[in-house]
Amino acid sequence: MAALTARHGTRRRSMNEINMVPFIDVMLVLLIIFMVSAPLITTGVVDLPSVGAARRQPDHVIEIQVAADGQLKLRVDGSDAQRVPLKEVAARVKAVQGNSANTPVVIAGDKAVKYESIVQVMDTLQKAGVQRVGLSVKAGSAN
Template sequence: MAALASRGRGRRRTINEINMVPFIDVMLVLLIIFMVSAPLITTGVVDLPSVGQSRQQPKQVIQVIVGSDESMQIKLDGGEPQSVTLKLLAQRVKDAQGDAADTPVVISADRKVKYEAVVNAMDVLQRAGVQRVGLAVKNAPAQP
């Protein structure tokens, strides 16, 4: 609040001062409230998916292998890998799928491969309308 002070001749002048005591009191009360309520808050649990064996293996799997030099190969049902360019990847996968558009496509890459190369392969396949695109992972050893 502004207080009015009088000087010698009856002339009143307002004094603009901020009283910090109520502000500090409110801050201390809020601090105590938060300190008391913080241990009572339950932490959220994030349920991450685990990598495991699928119940039923698909009949046919198309595997796209991305090499460390960003070259690509396509492998059908354990056959010999065939080299393919990124531009022709979607067409080759579509041809391999034939009438079965739900045939899964698995992208395999080494750790040393740039992430961008793998994402580019996924992007090309998804833009071409390939429905089931996934990444190959290595099963981690069981934790004791």
């Protein structure tokens, strides 16, 4: 009986330590795979529009100025700007364009104008069938 009790005293203990070697091996293999494959990945190229000087200014230009408080002013060929409500913008632009649908319409917004105001003007003109609508930009350094 003494021999039986001695056997019960030598139990196996569970291992409390985690073996890190397989984990490190997997990480090193992944690191090597990413290092080799990174130069082979092509980056996506986005073709952004650029602002440049036009060859020739158009003869007839309609400009819609959007002020910081949301008021709209219509200006034709550099003349004095006249206040116009949003509801009447499309009708006034169409009247100024007359038969020439190719007359460009330029929207110039103040720096403090909400983007929503510009989009509302563009949407109104688009729904009225105005073809050539652009945004005015300030030429300067690209900092």
